Structures are given as structure tokens and as C-alpha cells.
Amino acid sequence: MANENLSVWTSIPFWRRSAAWVTGFASILLIWLTFDTLGQISMGNDADLKAGTTKRVPGPTVINYKITYEMSKKRGHEVPVIGEKEAFFGKSDYSEKEARALLHLGKLTSQAKNCMDCHTLLGNGAYYAPDLTKAWIDPAWSKTGPMMAMTGKSTREEAMAEFLMHPSTYPTHARMMPELGITAEEAKGLVAFLKHMSSIDTNGFPRNFGKEEGSTNAQ
Amino acid sequence: MLNSIKTNHFEGNASKELGMMYFRVAIILFGAQLLMGLIAAIQFLVPGFLFELFDFSIARMVHINALVVWMLYAMIGATYFLLPDETDVEPIGIGLGKLGFWVLTAAVTVVVLVFIFVQVGAGTEASIWLITEGREYIEAPRWADIGIVVVVLIFYFNVFATFIKSSKKTGIMTVMIANLLALAGLYLAGMFYTDNISMDQFWWWWVIHLWVEATWEVFVGTLAAFALIKLIGAKREVVEMWLWIEVLMLFGSGILGMGHHYFWIGTPEYWWEIGALFSALEPVPLIAMFVHVLYDWGKEQGIAKAKGETGSVITNGPAMAWIVLNAFGNFLGAGIWGFFHTLPQVNIYTHGTQFTAAHGHLSFFGAYATILIGMMYIGVQGAYGAKRMKMNFNSKMGIFLTAFGVMGMTVALTIAGYEQVLVERAELGATWNAFFVAQNLPWYVQGQMWRAIMGVVTLIGFIYLAVDLLTIGKKAQAEEA
Numbered sequence: 001m002a003n004e005n006l007s008v009w010t011s012i013p014f015w016r017r018s019a020a021w022v023t024g025f026a027s028i029l030l031i032w033l034t035f036d037t038l039g040q041i042s043m044g045n046d047a048d049l050k051a052g053t054t055k056r057v058p059g060p061t062v063i064n065y066k067i068t069y070e071m072s073k074k075r076g077h078e079v080p081v082i083g084e085k086e087a088f089f090g091k092s093d094y095s096e097k098e099a100r101a102l103l104h105l106g107k108l109t110s111q112a113k114n115c116m117d118c119h120t121l122l123g124n125g126a127y128y129a130p131d132l133t134k135a136w137i138d139p140a141w142s143k144t145g146p147m148m149a150m151t152g153k154s155t156r157e158e159a160m161a162e163f164l165m166h167p168s169t170y171p172t173h174a175r176m177m178p179e180l181g182i183t184a185e186e187a188k189g190l191v192a193f194l195k196h197m198s199s200i201d202t203n204g205f206p207r208n209f210g211k212e213e214g215s216t217n218a219q
Numbered sequence: 220m221l222n223s224i225k226t227n228h229f230e231g232n233a234s235k236e237l238g239m240m241y242f243r244v245a246i247i248l249f250g251a252q253l254l255m256g257l258i259a260a261i262q263f264l265v266p267g268f269l270f271e272l273f274d275f276s277i278a279r280m281v282h283i284n285a286l287v288v289w290m291l292y293a294m295i296g297a298t299y300f301l302l303p304d305e306t307d308v309e310p311i312g313i314g315l316g317k318l319g320f321w322v323l324t325a326a327v328t329v330v331v332l333v334f335i336f337v338q339v340g341a342g343t344e345a346s347i348w349l350i351t352e353g354r355e356y357i358e359a360p361r362w363a364d365i366g367i368v369v370v371v372l373i374f375y376f377n378v379f380a381t382f383i384k385s386s387k388k389t390g391i392m393t394v395m396i397a398n399l400l401a402l403a404g405l406y407l408a409g410m411f412y413t414d415n416i417s418m419d420q421f422w423w424w425w426v427i428h429l430w431v432e433a434t435w436e437v438f439v440g441t442l443a444a445f446a447l448i449k450l451i452g453a454k455r456e457v458v459e460m461w462l463w464i465e466v467l468m469l470f471g472s473g474i475l476g477m478g479h480h481y482f483w484i485g486t487p488e489y490w491w492e493i494g495a496l497f498s499a500l501e502p503v504p505l506i507a508m509f510v511h512v513l514y515d516w517g518k519e520q521g522i523a524k525a526k527g528e529t530g531s532v533i534t535n536g537p538a539m540a541w542i543v544l545n546a547f548g549n550f551l552g553a554g555i556w557g558f559f560h561t562l563p564q565v566n567i568y569t570h571g572t573q574f575t576a577a578h579g580h581l582s583f584f585g586a587y588a589t590i591l592i593g594m595m596y597i598g599v600q601g602a603y604g605a606k607r608m609k610m611n612f613n614s615k616m617g618i619f620l621t622a623f624g625v626m627g628m629t630v631a632l633t634i635a636g637y638e639q640v641l642v643e644r645a646e647l648g649a650t651w652n653a654f655f656v657a658q659n660l661p662w663y664v665q666g667q668m669w670r671a672i673m674g675v676v677t678l679i680g681f682i683y684l685a686v687d688l689l690t691i692g693k694k695a696q697a698e699e700a
Contacts, residue, residue, distance in 0.1 A: 015463035026474035041417045107414045109342030111353030117276035122484040123571035128275045130654035140651040173655045175266035178274045186342045205483030207567045210648030
């Protein structure tokens with residue numbers, strides 16, 4: 001059939017060449033876009049934060065600042081907003097090195113404890129427990145939410161750390177988080193990791209996230 | 220299948236024997252996957268079940284890792300099996316390949332035992348190296364990653380060297396050689412650690428997406444091409460032309476379709492357009508594959524009838540049934556269920572809900588489990604030297620109950636997902652509290668209940684399937700004797 005060349009549509013060499021060209025073109029485009037994306041998602045640093053330069057993934061010292069998730073009229077969805085200085089475990093002047101070490105410990109712990117096989121992070125993972133993308137700014141952990149009172153702590157980060165260390169002591173529902181042997185230092189790292197994750201520009205995911213006061217941005 | 224290695228009709232064809240060895244481990248891991256899934260499904264309904272003993276995260280981790288590993292085993296097995304037929308030479312390095320098989324199987328056993336008994340580690344690099352990497356689907360610790368790479372290199376060398384040695388260069392083998400190189404190479408993208416979660420997920424998708432939505436799909440195309448020639452005597456020219464068209468369309472849509480995973484992980488907005496466009500095209504090759512399988516079957520049967528032959532052109536009933544199911548399941552599970560939530564306008568709400576789980580179940584089963592089981596039947600037929608193998612009661616129950624069970628789970632999860640999306644995401648704003656409100660909705664719970672019931676149906680189907688794979692070869696041999 002191929003040898004008779006009755007029509008290009010039944011010619012194997014034609015389809016083989018087309019497959020190679022299309023695959024090559026798609027691969028090159030993907031690699032090119034990858035270079036661009038890698039530049040855009042590389043982690044920022046302390047100087048960016050001090051200068052107010054917006055990075056899609058801010059530097060680790062973002063834990064020194066207040067983070068909110070606000071509606072952007074320009075982009076049509078919510079974006080993380082890095083605000084005033086804010087104490088994190090009683091301190092708001094973590095050096096780049098200290099903050100990086102904390103984030104490193106937190107990210108490692110999140111993998112070693114397999115968070116992703118119950119929770120989703122940036123929406124990826126398992127669907128047995130809440131998404132953690134914006135867990136740091138979840139109303140449940142605010143002054144008006146239940147978790148501070150339940151854990152007997154007066155700040156968001158301390159309440160989160162206490163919960164992470166003894167989750168089944170503070171059950172919120174029949175479905176509970178198990179004790180994973182998380183140490184105080186690891187819990188602190190995990191909360192830093194969560195706070196950092198909440199500052200990542202996720203193009204408005206999750207949409208209309210519940211606010212601490214009032215309902216959602218959906219009108 | 221159990222005796223197929225010792226008392227086989229491969230006449231010393233070691234490559235086919237090695238293929239059967241891989242198939243046997245694959246089917247055991249498939250069973251393990253279903254058991255773990257059942258535990259996880261029960262935990263959705265009875266949260267106290269095995270709590271702090273064998274938690275959901277562990278059951279789920281073993282569930283999805285058993286899935287990935289059994290499919291890789293079956294894929295390696297299928298490649299070793301078709302290698303002698305497609306090259307007409309004695310495959311190279313099978314002794315080394317057998318050593319690789321035992322090394323890989325020992326490593327998998329250790330990894331699973333560590334997952335089950337050690338479960339989690341401290342927040343240190345040592346945990347990532349020795350216990351788990353904690354990244355969905357590729358949780359295997361780093362030491363095992365390196366072992367996997369070594370064994371896969373042996374495998375690839377054997378296939379490549381055999382291909383080079385042979386003077387016959389079929390289209391099937393050409394696609395296989397190029398595709399396997401990409402498939403194996405992509406695993407390397409998942410073997411590093413970074414503190415940057417966006418960077419982490421960016422490369423993680425290079426492994427996961429470019430496997431299941433590109434290279435694995437092309438692998439399915441090559442297996443389907445091989446199987447059609449083998450099972451119904453389809454013409455190689457026609458089958459291989461279709462294969463190239465499939466490669467064109469699968470890679471043309473699938474490679475840039477990766478964009479649909481880059482909507483919300485910190486990556487720039489341009490992925491919305493790229494991901495939407497190319498992933499919306501992903502079902503097209505799956506329709507083509509479906510048409511191709513059914514058309515060829517009808518055509519070959521028609522030719523036989525015109526020649527005045529009676530009876531079916533199919534030489535292996537159960538294998539053909541699974542391959543037709545693959546054509547349908549791939550289109551339905553990967554194509555339709557994927558398209559459901561691939562546009563960013565929809566995905567902003569559905570991302571990370573039971574919708575994803577529904578799609579995952581039907582697509583892994585429809586696109587991959589089916590054709591790999593079909594290959595196992597082809598293997599059994601070869602091992603017992605049966606000219607024809609017909610469906611019997613066990614084969615029918617096996618295929619019907621697993622397909623019905625998986626479809627049932629998918630529908631149940633889709634309904635649960637719909638409830639979850641409307642209430643948790645749209646109404647209540649995706650918070651911690653919103654999540655639990657949705658999880659306790661009566662219709663959500665009902666969906667999870669049906670999922671568990673349909674999971675049991677799938678497991679019963681699997682038992683029929685396993686029994687059939689172990690016995691059908693001998694029966695077919697006895698009938699022909």
C-alpha cells in the first residue's frame with residue numbers, strides 16, 4: 001500500500017514524518033515555555049520583599065509579613081497580598097538564612113509525613129482532607145475561628161503547631177488527622193511552609209476563598 | 220499462568236518467559252492495589268477504621284504505588300513478550316534481564332514493607348532517601364529510584380540492542396524504541412528535592428503527565444497494533460499507518476496538554492490558554508484508536524466471510540475482549556472524563572476534588588489496565604501453545620465485573636464530586652470548614668458508599684480474572700489435544 005503511493009493519506013512515510021515533526025515541534029515549544037516558567041516561579045529573596053517586588057513565589061522571609069488573599073479587579077480573581085510586618089512565633093525579623101532553614105525543615109517534613117496522601121497541596125494530592133494551599137489564611141485559624149480556643153493558643157501559628165503535634169487530641173470531625181510524631185521544631189517548620197505556600201500566586205485558586213469576616217468574594 | 224514458565228511452549232524463548240515473570244508479579248500487585256483501595260474506601264465511610272494503625276495516607280499511598288508499579292511491570296513484560304515476534308531474532312541480554320527482574324522485585328518488596336511498617340519518618344533528608352519521598356505516585360524513596368533506573372537501563376539496553384541486531388525494523392518496534400526512551404528518561408525529572416513547592420510540582424508533572432497522557436498512551440497504541448495483528452490477523456501496513464497517526468495526535472495534543480496541570484500551581488497565566496487548547500484535543504486520538512480497533516475487527520471478519528470461512532477471526536477471545544474494552548475505556552475514561560474538567564473555567568472549582576478521583580479510576584482502568592490484561596491473555600495463550608482460546612465463564616465474569624465495578628465507582632465518585640464542587644468550592648469558599656460540610660452531605664456520603672460497594676464488585680471480578688488467567692491456558696491446551 002505504502003509503496004504504490006496511491007495517495008499521500010495512505011502513505012506510511014508521510015505519517016511517520018508528520019508524527020516526527022509534530023512531536024518535535026510540541027517538545028521544543030514545551031521546553032521553551034519551561035525556561036520561561038522556571039524563571040517566573042523561581043523563589044524570590046529578602047531584597048525583593050523589602051523592595052516590594054512582586055514574585056509569584058516569594059522568598060522564605062515572607063513569614064515576617066502579614067499575608068492576605070484579596071480580590072484583584074485587574075486580574076479578576078483573588079491574589080495573595082503581602083502586607084505589614086507581623087510576628088511569627090513572636091518574631092518578625094527572621095533572617096534569610098533562618099527563614100530558609102525553617103522552610104526547608106517544613107517542606108521536608110511535609111514529604112516525610114506524607115501530607116499529600118490525605119491533603120492536596122496547590123490542589124494536588126489526595127482528597128481525604130482539606131486543601132492546604134491557603135490553609136494559613138483559613139478562617140478556622142483566625143481569632144474568630146474555633147481552633148485557637150480549642151488548642152488554647154493565642155496566635156494562629158501556635159494554634160496550628162499545637163494541632164499538628166497532637167491532631168487527634170483536637171478532633172474537629174469524626175474524620176481525624178492521625179498522630180504522626182511531629183516534633184515542636186518540625187511543626188514550626190510546617191507552619192512556615194504553609195505560610196509560605198499561602199503567599200504563592202496561584203492565579204486565583206482556590207476561587208472565592210472563605211473570608212475571615214463576611215462570606216466569599218462570589219457575589 | 221502459574222505453570223506457564225516451566226511447562227511452556229516458548230521452546231526456550233527466554234524473552235517470552237521473562238515477559239511471563241513480569242506478568243505474574245503484575246497481577247499480584249493488581250490484587251494488592253484493590254485491597255488497599257478497599258481499605259481507603261472504607262475509611263471514607265468509617266473514619267475510625269484502622270485509625271493510627273494503618274491510616275488513609277498509607278492505604279492510599281500503597282494503593283496508587285501498587286497501581287503504577289503493576290502497570291510498569293506489565294509494560295516491561297509485554298515488551299519482552301513481543302520483542303522476539305517483532306524482531307525475528309533471539310533477544311539480547313535476557314540473562315541480565317532476569318537478574319534485573321529479581322533485583323527490581325526485591326526492591327519493590329522492601330519499599331512496600333517499609334511503606335506498611337515504617338510508614339513515616341522525621342523531617343530529614345534521610346527519610347526521603349530511605350522511607351518515602353512523599354510525592355504522590357512517586358513516593359518510592361530515593362534509593363529505590365536509583366535501583367529502578369538501573370533495572371530500566373538494563374531493560375532498555377536489551378530492547379535496543381535486539382532492535383539493532385535485527386534486520387527487520389517494524390513500525391511497532393521503531394515507535395517502541397523512541398517512546399520507551401522518553402518514558403524512562405522522564406522518570407529522572409522526579410528524582411530531586413526542592414524547598415520550592417511550585418518548582419516541585421512543575422517537575423513532578425513532567426513525570427506524571429508525560430507518562431499517563433503521552434508516553435503511556437503511545438505505548439498502548441503500540442500494544443494495540445501488535446495485538447490486532449496477533450489476534451485478528453490485521454494487516455501490518457494498515458495497523459502501522461494508524462500507529463503513526465496515533466503518535467502524531469497523542470504527542471501533538473498530549474505534550475502541550477501538560478498546560479492543564481499548570482493552571483494553579485504558581486505558574487504563569489499563559490498556561491490557561493495552552494493547557495485548555497491542547498488538552499481539549501487529547502480525546503481526539505482516543506476516538507481514532509476506538510474507531511481503528513472496531514473497524515479493523517469488522518473488516519477482517521468481513522474478509523473472512525467473503526472467503527466463505529465460518530466462525531470468528533479472533534484467535535484469543537478474552538484478549539480481544541479486553542482490547543476492545545480498552546478502546547472504549549480509554550476514550551471514555553481518559554477522553555470524556557478528562558475533558559469534563561480540563562478547561563480552566565471549570566477546573567478552578569473541580570481541581571483537587573472527587574471529580575479528579577472519578578477520572579483517575581476510569582482512565583487508569585480504561586486506558587491501561589484493560590490492554591495490559593489483554594496482553595497477559597496473549598502471554599498465556601503463547602505459553603500453552605493454544606491455537607485458539609475462547610472466553611469461558613470465568614473470563615466473562617472477570618471482564619464484566621471489573622468493568623462494571625470500575626464504571627460504578629466512577630459514576631459514584633462523579634456524583635460525590637459534583638456535590639463537593641457545588642457546596643465546598645462554589646457555595647462555601649473552599650475552606651477547612653467548607654471541606655468538612657461537603658464531606659458530610661448525605662448525597663456525598665451516599666456516593667462514597669456506592670464507591671465502596673462497587674469496589675467490592677471490582678475485587679470479585681479480579682478474583683474471577685486471576686483464576687481465569689491461572690487456568691484458561693491449560694483448558695485451551697486440553698481441548699486442542
